[in-house]
Amino acid sequence: MSAPASASATAPAATATATATQTSTRSDEENLLRGLNKLRNEDKLTDVTLIVEDLRFKAHRVVLAASSDYFCAMFADCAMIESRQEEINLYGITARAMGAIIDYIYTSLLELNADNIEEILAAATHVQVREVIERCTMFLETKIEMDNCLAIAGMADIYGQMALSRRAYRFICANFEDFTGTPDFKELKKDQLSFILSSNYPIDVTEQELVRLVCSYCLDKQMEESDIRDLLRLINWTHISYKYIEELRQLDCSLEEGKRLQLPAGYYNRIKQEYLATLLKGDGSLADQTALQRGPTNMRGMELSLLKIGGFEWKGLTNVIMCFSPSKMKWYELTSIPHIDQFLILSFPGNFGTAVLNNELYIVGGAYDVCLKEYIHPFGFCYCPLRDAWVSIAPIQLDRCRFSLNAVGKHHLYAVGGIVEHDDFSEETMRRVSNVERYDIARNAWTFMPSLQENRSQHAGVVVGDKLYISGGIYLANILATMWCFDTITETWHQLASMPTPCCDHVLVAIDNCIYACGGWRESVTESRVLVQHIYAYDIETNVWTRETQIPAPKFYSGVTVMRRTIFFVGGLDSTESIDRASSETMAYNLDSKTWWHRKDSWDTPNDVWESTCAAIYVPMFNS
Secondary structure, eight states: OHHHHHHHHHHHHHHHHHHHHHHHHHHHHHHHHHHHHHHHHTTOSOOEEEEETTEEEEEOHHHHHHHOHHHHHHHHOTTSGGGGOSEEEOOSSOHHHHHHHHHHHHHSOOOOOTTTHHHHHHHHHHHTOHHHHHHHHHHHHHTOOTTTHHHHHHHHHHTTOHHHHHHHHHHHHHTHHHHTTSHHHHHOOHHHHHHHHHSOOOOSSOHHHHHHHHHHHHHHHTOOHHHHHHHHTTSOGGGSOHHHHHHGGGOBOOSSTTOOOBOOHHHHHHHHHHHHHHHHTTOOSOSOTHHHHHSOSOOTTEEEEEEEESOEETTEEOOEEEEEETTTTEEEEEEEOOOOTTOOSSOOOBSOEEEEETTEEEEEOOEEEETTEEEEOOOEEEEETTTTEEEEEOOOSSEEESOEEEEETTTEEEEEOOEEEOTTOSHHHHHHHOSEEEEETTTTEEEEOOOOSSOOBSOEEEEETTEEEEEOOEETTEEOOOEEEEETTTTEEEEEOOOSSOOBSOEEEEETTEEEEEOOEEEOTTSOEEEOOEEEEEETTTTEEEEEEEOSSOOBTOEEEEETTEEEEEEEEOSSOSSOOEEEEEEEEETTTTEEEEOTTTTSOSSOOBSOEEEEEEEEGGGO
């Protein structure tokens, strides 16, 4: 036992030494800069004078050369006349910008604002001071907004800052609907619009609307036939139905409010020609419109990906959302669930409801464990992958955790059951206020709905069409097998055939006209937990359950979701009593081939995880 104690005692000492060394190094650098700047200000040992717009800046050649590739080449090459001159004139930059750059070289201090940023970036690019260029681009990246995005994109193009250019154009695409309503849309150059259309950056308007906007732009610019053809060839015609092409004749192509401009016949014929040419190439019209209906507004630059949301890892509960990119075959950190301001200590939420609606991820409710006490909360958040941004939504009316959250149609979320925290919580209260709530995204409000007769928690829910299906769970310490259906049109509940076995902590997924119950556990006669060994399939038309397949390695608390026609099981806890129970395995069952597969080197999560939630959602491909 002495060896581990010694190792653990040494580690803090080593860390302290490393920290002290780093602090000492930073202090030495600051002292050196202060000394050099003092020499400059006192005009001691200065050996060169830079003249910019009749202003003179005294400096040390070696200091300038160490910070600038431009000055290093100038002073180190004996063939350069400037290497022997005491005074050097610089042209094409402003004195204000050069003064700021020299001050930065000697002090590491740089004040950037909207008034001086372009001057300093231009000068830093000219004299090749990379640290100043990086500071400028970082500053501009944080300032990209609707009223300056095009200007920043143009600035980035001029000075060759490709990363900044990509960031600005991604912002324009992600907010294209709003951008087209600004004067900047008319100011776009043809090359800039071509880049937007060819970049494959995610865009927030449909491909049909993109056709209309391109036509409006061309009409406003009175563009040549060849330019119109070049732009229209960048449209993803396979994402547009022929019905829309016919409707184009009647569309308003004016960019000005209050004016109407019908699409000219020449434009319509060109569009039809491009569309038919695409079909003749064999690409064909998008046969299955399901992806467009359930996925993002536009498929450009988006990839259907697997999310692992929260859960427990070896460090404890995490609020990180990991994403698996099938094209890159790797996991990466996408975002983190926002903290709740009311909880001042560092604590992450768990047992929340998750749902995907209109390709946005909703996280609602849940609980925080603080000193072994569970605090349930009502707060909700919505994450938009297109803009990589979270917004708060209205809190649910009853604080709840371990409930189901499902999206119905394009406008509603349904929260059912769960453990509820209420000032006057009782079965009578629950019946009075209802254990079902509906969220309306347009109104940003929750409404109580007809109650489910059997309240439950740790159950599963899934939506098929306009019907919500609920199965299993725990009610008054009993594990349930019952299944219910809520018709969202008539707002009535109907009991259906029970599952083959009582089950909780499972997941329901729907494909075609079947519902699949995946994972979970039940209690044995000795009240010990027993893993459900099979996936069970429920046929909606016949109201009959059947055994679909045996799970090769069932686990407690796996995250489960369906992506296209494959069911994924992520992580979980083995049924053994060993300490090392947690798993990083991602197992998958293909419903077409009726086979299981496991690809350890790619699909497995970076860390062991359990009690996570999984979802399939379209995310921008550049994120990975």
